Amino acid sequence: MTYEMFKEAVIAAAKKLGIKEYELYYSSSEGTSAEVFKHEIKNFSSSVFGGACFRCLVDGKMGYASTEELSEEQAESVVRRAFENAGVLETDEKQFLVSGGQEYEPLDIKPYALPTTDELIKTALAGQEAVYAADPSVIDGTEAGAESEVARIAIFNSNGLDLKYENNIAIYYASAVVSDGKEMSDDFACKAGSFDALDVKQIAEKAVSGAKAMQNADVAPTGNYPVVFSPKAMANMLSAFSGIFSSENAQKGLSLLKGREGEKIAADIVTLVDDPFSPESAMPINFDAEGSPTRKKNVIDKGVLTTLLYNLKTAAIGGVKTTGNASKAGYSSNIGIRPFTFSISAGDITEEELLEKAGSGVYINDVSGLHAGADPVSGDFSLQSSGFMIEDGRKTKPVKSFTVAGNFYDLLKNITAIASNAELRNPFGITAFGSPSVLVTGLTVAGK
Amino acid sequence: MISRELCKKVLSVAVSTGADYAEIFAEHTLNHSINMISDKVDSVNDSVVAGAGIRVFKGLRSVSASTVDTTEAGLIKCAQRAADALGEGSAAISIELRERLFGDIHPIKTVPASVSNAEKVKILKDGYFAARNHSDLIKQVRGTLLDIDHNILIANSEGIYAQDRQIRTRIAITAVAEKNGETQSGFCGPGRRMGMEMFEHEVDAVKVGIKAAEQAEIMAGAGYCPAGVMPVAIGNGFGGVIFHEACGHSLEASSVAYGTSQFCGKLGQQIANPKVTAIDDGTIPNAWGSINIDDEGTPAQRKVLIEKGILKMYMVDKFNGRRMGMESTGSARREDYSYTTTSRMTNTFIAEGSDDNDDIISSMEYGLYAKEMGGGSVNPTTGEFNFGVNEAYIVRNGKICEPVRGASLVGKGSDVIMKIDMVGKNLDLGTGMCGSSSGSIPTTVGQPLIRVSSITVGGR
Secondary structure, X not given: OOHHHHHHHHHHHHHHHOOOOEEEEEEEXXXXXXXXXXXXXXXXXXXXXXXXXXXXXXXXXXXXXXXXXXXXXXXXXHHHHHHHHHHHOOXXXXXXXXXXXXXXXXXXXXXXXXXXXXXXXXXXXXXXXXXXXXXXXXXXXXXXXXXEEEEXXXXXXXXXXXXXXXXXXXXXXXXXXXXXXXXXXXXXEEEEOOOOOOOHHHHHHHHHHHHHHOOOOEEOOOEEEEEEEXXXXXXXXXXXXXXHHEHHHHHOXXXXXXXXXXXXXXXXXXXXXXXXXXOOOOOOOOEOOOOOEOOOEEEEEOOEEOOOEXXXXXXXXXXXXXXXXXXXXXXXXXXXXOOOEEEEOOOOEOHHHHHHHHOOEEEEEEEEOHHHHEXXXXXXXXXXXXXXXXXXXXXXXXXXXXXXXXXXXXXXXXXXXXXXXXXXXXXXXXXXXXXXXXXXXXXXXXXO | OOOHHHHHHHHHHHOOOOOOEEEEEEEEEEEEEEEEEOOEEEEEEEEEEEEEEEEEEEOOEEEEEEEOOOOHHHHHHHHHHHHHHHOOOOOOOOOOOEEXXXXXXXXXXXXXXXXXXXXXXXXXXHHHHHHHOOOOOEEEEEEEEEEEEEEEEEEEOOOEEEEEEEXXXXXXXXXXXXXXXXXXXXXXXXXXXXOOOHHHHOOOHHHHHHHHHHHHHHHHOOEEOOOEEEEEEEOOHHHHHHHHHHOHHHHEHHHHOOOOOOOOOOOOOEOOOOOOOEEEEOOOOOXXXXXXXXXXXXXXXXXXXXXXXXXXXXXXXXXHHXXXXXXXXXXXXXXXXXXXXXXXXXXXXXXXXXXXXXXXHHOOOEEEEEEEEEEEEEEOOOOEEEEEEEEEEEEEOOEEEEEEEOOEEEEEHHHHOOOEEEEOOOOEEEEEEEEEOOEEEEEEEEEOOEEEEEEEEEOO
């Protein structure tokens, strides 16, 4: 059955069980993708997806249940299961459904036409040829691909809320593998947005030059140096530690930012913005996962923590208004908290000037293993890194297989310069992280 | 789920444009988890995942299509999308399906869905409060009890029509200890391919809580791990994540078939230290990563991947196997119907060796004992990997000394497996979730205590 039919069935089932306060969240998508190996399409895929999550308030507790099977039987089942699940909850935190009649900022989405299946395949194939053409060291294993998706979200609740969202997303990527005959190295470049202005050659060259730059990389020498994080590396760090800005984590003792709103937590030059309407985002949106209006705000303003990120529940506990940051990891998830486009604001010097300031040290181009080497509670990190040595204020020889270690809370205070080259990393979904290059002191590099 | 007749109809549509292979993977899965934090039951996740994925191959080309709509019309439409994307042509094969029964080598005594929320909460609380009340240092605890009832059906143009029901149960406790304004976490999260009987004789929830709390307490008092290159002894059980990341992923057909693995073309060659024998075994009864059949309907196998350092086998699925000229090894896995299947690990471990555990520690003049590993990741192309270490100690003059925190291990897979120069006798398995292109799947890692003669330790 369709979502509208399922919604009616759920309303009837809720009425039958005497449930008065409830919400139905529905997320659906249709997507296609093409991947190339050597000079042919290796895999083409096409998906049709939809899942519904029902949640209801029973004696102040919020029970959840969800399903991908939209049927009369499942409509009754999700309502009954959510009701039963509410019954075992013990938390005394008060839960809320958003009231109707909210005011939402108008959304300025300029929808672009999605590539047809034919265009998708042609773009992926052309992209692959561009990667091979970029350099003779490119080898098989290189992979270009293209994806397109229509994503939809609908939220309906018993307070009269009835929101709908739809957006088109197209993504093109190139993953280049190069070899000098002895060692392989790789890099990845991508772009989200209309294929009309897509320059596959430029993306191919970016991926290939990134992979080539890491050939014959040495292990960095152990020591304490000034460290420059590239936009990519810093955005990845921000993504690993974004949970420290969640009011829920703070309220539960899982973030050391608890009770520190209004205090200085970072260097004066640091401003951290959360923007649900960023024109660079693939999914700008004017309501959050609870249906509250979203808004742009400086989370850190010139070093001062102005606000944590809140949803309805944590805002009530904190005695503040929600910041519109309710989120769901997937349609079936409980409500949590996440930023939208979360990025450190650009400074006013070029990256070259930033490197000159560093003098000698290490340029971290990328960090990996964030789920293992970063502890979001303590802020401690020790991360596998790759990049370049900085000598005489310039990037020199490539280095890899070393770790950079420190503490994220300290890092925020030890940012001594910020470049102007702000970049958003993989802006494919509602949440994306961005940063310019930043110069940080007080970190430990462990290599040879 | 879907009748044999309907499968036949759908597969016939899928091959209508000339595919030489077609497959339906359908599932109906119940996911249920109860979560505690701040001493209270905080949330319950409860979802039904249901849908179907259809794949067609023509030579080395593959098309996948997936849908949530498993009605006849929805499935036919999905098959048509797959057939259309393959191109123009006419049916070259006909479909006959014969039902096949593989039996169940992983019997389940108590299906979790038949146990009330209240009973599950009681078990979770045993573990939760064992951690919470362990000492004054423990300031916060998170606990989860989850169970999964994953029903799959596979029908393909080779004639298979088979079903499997995969039930898994897991408890996970994270304890947070605070000392001098700094926090450290400890974690323990065992799981099995079992029902609620897991708590009768396999896993003691109280012990799980205590282990998480003890780890957090030890690490809260610890200084930072020194950085440098040194010998490292890696503890048994979850320590096996080092083989999983440093080596296992590079032995999957998903990278070997495309020439992007550090171990391409190395069958029969010495790729590891002669002390190393490594096995991927999907048939261990009731182990977390075990299966009866893989997600292409091939029975689970026990595969010796590396024998005394010599590379013997890769882990292969049907599609990538075509490119490699190899048969499937029962390694095809996917998180759910919406992902495209590829070759993945099941229960992967380094086999027991001949060194005494005491000798391994006493052989180290100065180094690190990584007692409990955290997660890790690898780039299969370069083989560069990284791991977090959840619980580590400095070894000095052959003795385990003070605990240190914040350690990580980095290196290159092909180097590190040559440097595993001592292998102990206390093989144990650890529970994990492995993320890759076909989604997040349950896998087991394992090993006895091992020594890596030298590896870069990240710390400060």
